[in-house]
Amino acid sequence: MRNRDVRSAAIGLVEAELERLRGLDPDVVRGLVGGSPHERDHEGLVVATRVQAEDERLLVLVDARHGRRMLATGGFAMAPDGTTHTPH
Numbered sequence: 001m002r003n004r005d006v007r008s009a010a011i012g013l014v015e016a017e018l019e020r021l022r023g024l025d026p027d028v029v030r031g032l033v034g035g036s037p038h039e040r041d042h043e044g045l046v047v048a049t050r051v052q053a054e055d056e057r058l059l060v061l062v063d064a065r066h067g068r069r070m071l072a073t074g075g076f077a078m079a080p081d082g083t084t085h086t087p088h
Contacts, residue, residue: 010064010071
């Protein structure tokens, strides 16, 4: 796979994981704090999800890498009511 294709795949995986997490109940996302980071392999790319509690908010960060090379990252903050905010 070419570098551009690998990067595009990584971006797509990060976006899909962020969208999946945004759709979950906040209590389910809070349950991911324990054992964070959660990693999974997807065709040679490692997708890591980190969830951290900060006061009442949850901070969610997802990244995709190939070996030590970070290819894509994204994240958001989730309020107790499930609304999300993506920092600029």
